[in-house]
Amino acid sequence: MITGVATPGWTATAVVNGNIFSSKVDKWGNVYINLGRTFPGGSEVIVYQLNPEGYIVDTIKTTMSGVVPPSLNAPMVNPVYTNETTVCGFSNAPNVRVTINGQNFYGSTTSGTGAFTVQLGRTYPVGTRIDVYGERDGQVSPVSTIFVQQKNIYIETPQLNPMTTADTVVTGMSNESLVEIQIGNNIYKAYPDSTTKKFSVDLKRTLAAGTKVTAYGVKEGQRGPSAAITVTEAVKVDPPVLNAVKSTDTIVTGSSNAPLVEIEIGNATYKAYPDAKTGKFSVNLGSRLSAGTKITGYAVKNGQRSSGTTIYVEQGVTLSPPQLNPINTTDNVLSGTSNAPIVEVEVQNTIFRVEPDASTGKFSVKLWPLPVGTKVTARAIKDGQTSSDTVVYVKQGIVVSPPQLNSLTSTEKVLTGESDADKVIVTLGGDQTYTAKPDPDTHKFSIQLDKTYPEGTLVSAYGIKSGVESSTTTMYVTKGNIQLKAPLINAVTTQDTTVSGTADPNTTIKLNISTDSYEAKVDAEGNFKVLLDHTYPVNSLISVYSTDGQHKSLVTNAKVVQGSFKLGVNMITDTDRILTGMALPNSKIKVQVGNRIYEGQASTLGTFMIQMSQSYKAGQNIEITATDPASGRTESKVIIVYPESPSINTILPGTSAVSGQASPNAFVVVQIGGQNYSGLANAAGYFFIAINPNDAVVGAEIAVTQISNNIESLPTRVLIGS
Template sequence: MNKKSFLVFLVIFYIFYMSAGSIPAKADGIDVSKSISDEDGPNVIDTISVEKKNIIVPNWQKVIVTIKNSNGMGYIGGSFTGVKDMTVSYKLPSGSYTQVHLSKDSSSDSSFYGYMSTYYSETGEWTVANITEYFYNGGFRVYFDKSEGGSYELDGGNYTVYASDTAGPVFKSVSVDKSRILVGGSSTVTVEAEDILSGIQSVSLEYLFPNNNYISVTAESIGNNQYQFSFPSYLTSENYGMGKFDLVSITIKDNLNNATSIYDYSYYRTGDLSGGDFTTVQDTEGPVLNSVSVDKTKILTGDSVTITINAVDEFSDVENISLNYSLPNGWGVGFNAQYIGNNQFQAVFPSFITTGDYGLGKFELTYVTLTDTKNNSTVISDSKFNPTGILDGGDFTVMPESDPPTVKSISVDKKEILSGNSVKLIAEVDDASGVKNVSATLLKPDGNTYTLTLTHSHDNVFEAVIPENETVNGVGNWSIYNLWVNDIYDNSTYIWSNLVNSWGEDLTGANFHVNERDITPPYPPSASSIDENSTLLSGYSEPGATVSATVNGVLIGSAIADSNGYYEFSIVEQAAKSQILITATDSSGNTSQVTRIIVKDVTPPAKPEVDEIYDNSTYITGHAEPGSNVYVYANDHYLGSSITNESGVFSIEAPSQSAGTELHIYVADDSGNTTGPTIIVVKDGTAPEKPEVSGVTEHSSIVTGSAETGSLVEVKKSGDSIGSVTADSDGKFEISIPVQPAGTKLEVTATDKAGNVSEGTTVVVKDVTAPGKVTVIDLTDQDIAVSGEAEAGTTVEVFANSSLIGKGTAGIDGKFSINIQRQKAGTELVVTSTDNDGNISEATTVVVKDATAPDKPIVYEVTDKDTSVTGQAEAGSEVKVKVNDTVIGTGTTGENGHYQVDISAQKAGTELVVIATDTAGNVSETTTIVVKDATAPEKPVVNQVSDKDTTVAGQTEAGSTIEVKKSGSVIGAGTAGEDGQYLVAIPMQKAGTELVIVATDAAGNISSTETIKVTDKTAPSVLTVNSVSDKSKEVTGKTEVGATISVKIGTKIYAAKADTNGNFKVIIPAQKAGTKLIVTAKDAAGNVSAAKSISVLDKTAPVTPSVTTISDQAKVVTGKAEAGSIVTILIGTKKYIAKADAKGNFKVTIPVQKAGTKVIVTAKDAAGNVSVAKSVIVIDKTAPTAPKIKTTVRSTTKEVTGTSEAYSTITIKVGSKVIGTAKADSKGNFKVKIKAQKKNTILIVTATDKAKNVSKATTVKVK
């Protein structure tokens, strides 16, 4: 339907609207998803909805519309009334429109429905454009959606169409109801998932159990997109281990088999499934203390305190709570708390312990011990010796009195000070119990406050100092704002100044005034110039200021500046460059900034000490004044300069100068003072070049070469001269020397005419004689070294086929040993030696000998059934087989090294020794092989095994290994003895378990298996019995699945059977409190558990106590309650307690109460059951005080005034006749009108309160 069609539709709508009086007007803004008000008339659209919000094509969508205030189908005035049918128009994803017809639901006048077909071409969101109601009288009404320009929200009918469904369901969450459960308990896992198109077909969960088995389970739908699986007790029993049940995967399939899987393995993870994990545990943990509190943290002596403990136990009930208190006198006291419901326990601290006999102060809860019904305990210690927790909530303080401290006085030591000075605040306070804290708050001149804590000084005096830094900027009046004093029991006194609050007190004794001080320092003084010879220092400063001069912190002089500011004073001579610090201090103590002057240096330095300088020198060195500049000149030409170091040393780099040159050296200090020149002459210091020397051999008698012309050339041996000569004009020289042995070191030097000696030239006498022939020791193909003798120190080399295979050096004794790789027999080795001068000896040839035995033979397996021995050995070698050194067979290996030696069959366990001998007679190592056993043992005999046994016993082949298996896994192993008996340790097994026993002999031969079943000999181990009260008519608990439970009460026995989860319920008659029940469990095998005895608990509250009348003069409350019960009187927040006697009578002492006070009375029996409370109102039994008459009554008086109890009725009599009455107002004032009485008439005046109590009479005589 297009927009134009809608306009036509609207025109028709208005025509019918004008003619159909029963059609309601359009209600703008009405949300059809909500209920429509009755004001909109009958037959108003109420809701629109669809069967599926998401749908796949091709399909049918059910559309439902409901109306409100339907008048059904009626017949009024000759025509039908009410809604006949409807249409709903949809806007399609393509933008076009379609329509569905809705008929009335036969079961309801208010509901209409129809089916809309879906199209492949229109996938996407289908939105409601309008709803049209058609009435029996021919009229109609249209509801347009806001998206179509209307006023209605019709979104409830919108839905989405999909072409196909290929996606898996959406996983949303996983959780467990209990993350920790007892072994054998139940935990329910809930998975939330959704598939908006096809719906979910199945949800599979895979768990890793504590015993490392993987088990899959299926969750069932519980509606609202949730799926659950409850773990049965047999899966959480110890059969599958105890510990973490780890959800490792979830697979969710929709009805089209599209699947979504989430993995949370330790080795592969696509999502977090930890929400589905839970843990099984044994109940070994004690209860948990949540909180401890007291109803009063401070009490007076003799008062009582109620301690409340909140505690829970995860798996059991809290059975007992005991408390231990440390008392102020060092003693301790302990008692138990009683259960009052809602996880709370209470105990009343006895008032006789708080009387002060056990000390005053803190009563500290030091230990709380909580025990559950499984006898698991938790101990919390808050003692200083072994603290494990905090129990401060159970502490309270007993005080002898509650009076606050008294302030006697407060003052300051100075009422007026200068800024920057301190003030002492002094308070005298007193308290009977002792003062703990005193603090004061002062109001500063700037309006801010300053708080300080006063500390104890002496007697009752406390003091504190307001420091200088607080008064520096605090010029003006300081006043006390308030004073707070606290005693050791935290009783406090607050005193406010009447300067702050009109109702405050006069604290002006602690007020003081801060005056502003001169804080401007003088300007820095000026000073005259000073040198190292000066003895007077002068200058200008602030008139009257004291001018002081210091050097290195030592005062060297001072003076007071005159009226013009001039000052001068004598000083001792100061070292040059000393720093003098000069300051001026005025009469207020303000000191100026420092004026610094440096003592001038006017003395030239001393002449330098200069080291000798040679023509080859490039540095000029020496000593001069430290820190001075040293300058060097040659022939008025500047060569260089340097600054001396702290020690006065200088070093100046300069070009070398010719011998005989005069150098002029000057020194200038950093003040510009310069010395005269120091003249130094350059000396000759250049040595000749070292001589060049020709070679010298062990046969030479002349040394030749060249050196500096005219220099003396000398040859030395070991420092001694063995010849010398003067070099000729060409520098050539020939020196005769004795013949020297090879290796001798000769040193040749040249000395010039100035005595400068050249570096020495070292010449080694050469060796030109070859070493002797090498001697070599025979070697075999097993040797890895060549040994022999050669000339000492020569290099020995070994060659094979012209290749070097080893090298070494002969020792000082000529012996050598050179490592080589093993060489084949017959290989020729050539050995030579070379001395240090390269002279090579004649070669020595050696042939390698054969000395290698064959490898030990390889022998293949031999059994007790074989008649030959086979294997591998060196080709062509002879192979022998021996038993006990006797040859039982011989053979020869072929070219491929294989052999086969025939033997007779040998017994299992026989040792065969096999050996090979090569053609050179070398014998191999032996190979030993044991003949193997190839015969399997007989099937083992097994004795009976029960579920209590931890061993398996029986008979099998001696020495064989016995294995006991369960479900394919070995659970125990052992070895049979010499007699074949065996005993194998195993874990205790469940009844019915199949055990498989197999024997394996030493040779690995395996017998056939023997299977046995474990017999049941174990009584049920789990027997948990829930508490039974005197109101119970059943005994419940948990035990072994299928066990028969017997409950014995006296001589009678009641029985029932445990269900598949082990839960049981035995019906019994109601029993009296204290009755003992004996409970046992018997399994199907007839094993009976240990008996469990429980006592019937008292859960019947006492009857409501009866209470006698309580008046406003009563000091005791009496009445009747259950015999022996604890009667508690509650008045406001205070409790008063007493115990009913054997007859139920009780008497509780209380303070006198005001009339109208509500008194609550309860009784608690020994089991902690509390009765219904009895409420009693204190009645008024106290007469008003006698009225006071203000009026002087005369014979003319007609009104008597006075005061009495507020609201009381005032009666005035003369004799027994009442002459006037009136009612006192809220303040007790009254006015009674009377007739004038005669003089001397006696008036009797009384007051009667609301409770009709009459006061004593006041008599007045008429004047």
């Protein structure tokens, strides 16, 4: 900044080393020219003012004076420790020089703070002298001298395993990355494993009894506390005997006369304690080992290890895992097949052992209803070998909705409701139980109670369908009014000549059906039955109400519904393409195989024949539905496809094999002379099963069945001729 005085309102201009700066003179004649930066001492300065006409007036020429720099102080230096590679501190000089053992290191300070950091490139031992100088334009500050200090760090004491005069290796454990072993004047270095923390040093020689072995953990060049042992006289310990281990085994077995055996596999060590009498031991590994894996066993007695016994895992024979059939929440039995003599099943921490059928391989285990998602595991066991696991998860079974109960008052003796279950169990007051079977079409049910129940009585109900129970519905009996309820009538079909139901006890039923009228009495239990002159066609209107002579109930309306009809389906095998059966005459027939639909119509006699485009494998479910075109009532049935009975080629007395044709890859069973023989058909369905020729005598019966997709066919029987 250049300041001074000039003519008010005129322009003052400064030229510094050829740089031009201007400013207006204020009304008091003060001049302030901002240069925006500093200029070195000795710089030429020319200042002049311009009058309003722009002419230069009053020129002044001068020279800038220099700034006298401050004196250099000795730097302030932070302590330096044995683990550090930098020198840090503060200085009023722009540059810093560090001298250590005649070697110089340089750095610069931070503008404004004077802080500096000088990189040394390495650590220095305790006591090393460090000289630090500040430098500026050839000037050197007074020296600051410090000495390297010891850095205190935590080092964990290592662990040394006992040694005897028979050992040549020092072993132990340490959490440090370096361990130094000192024996006399000799120092050995060991580097513990980063995972197991174990270390070992091979001395290539034995040590005399009484020799002291000392170990130190080392970190950042410092030694930690020591651990020491003294070599003891060796006691001969016999190595253990290891039995062969296969790749299918999960257990290592053997024998030893020592109280402890250590098994080393890779970085893992397992301990076993031999039986005091037999000397036998076993170690459960929890998993299988690959063929070729090295296993070494050591006997340990009185703190001393024997020499090692080493074996290598042999290739085992893979055992096929069992096959499990699907299981639902409503199932109580788990089934499957296996060619092993024993199958182990694990469910919710409970283990079952079963023996599959020797001929079919089938097995089953009685369980309990399991929740959705429960894990079920099975494994085969043979000759001490265990297969891999087969796992299935419990799927959702049939879900039964809880019943819907209509209100019940203290004056009513009939309880009604709806349920899609096969039957409904109702309990009143906690001790009186009733059972109802809902109508299969309307799902409605009605229960005649043996008495009325007081207000507040608990009513609970649950449904049962295919053995599965629903949750419970509860309500309470309410206070009743003297009011006749609308009668409840049971479904009336085209086959019925009676109309039955319930109404208030000892009242009269008035019934109209089509154009006819009927009247009947309700008994003391609230039941009524109206005898009809004849049956009525489907959709005939029904109206009914009850009266006690003074009061009239609400009207109940209904219609005559189609009566039930029978649906019969003949057996079908995996070679058939035509499905036949019997249903309601002229009914519509629908056949569903998976997602494939076939349709047809029953004849006037009720027989039907449905042509399919192909045959289906054994075990395939087929759903057949017959529908009455007039009422829409349907009847359904599900069948399964059975394997065709096998064909048998000609059999002569004394033959040693039975051959024939079955389903591709089917399991074929031959029965002759009280013996079972079995085998598999090939992909073309041909089978050839060896039998005892002594059983193939004249007049002997041979029965052959096949099992395809777990479904057994009807047997084919032949007699051996002469």
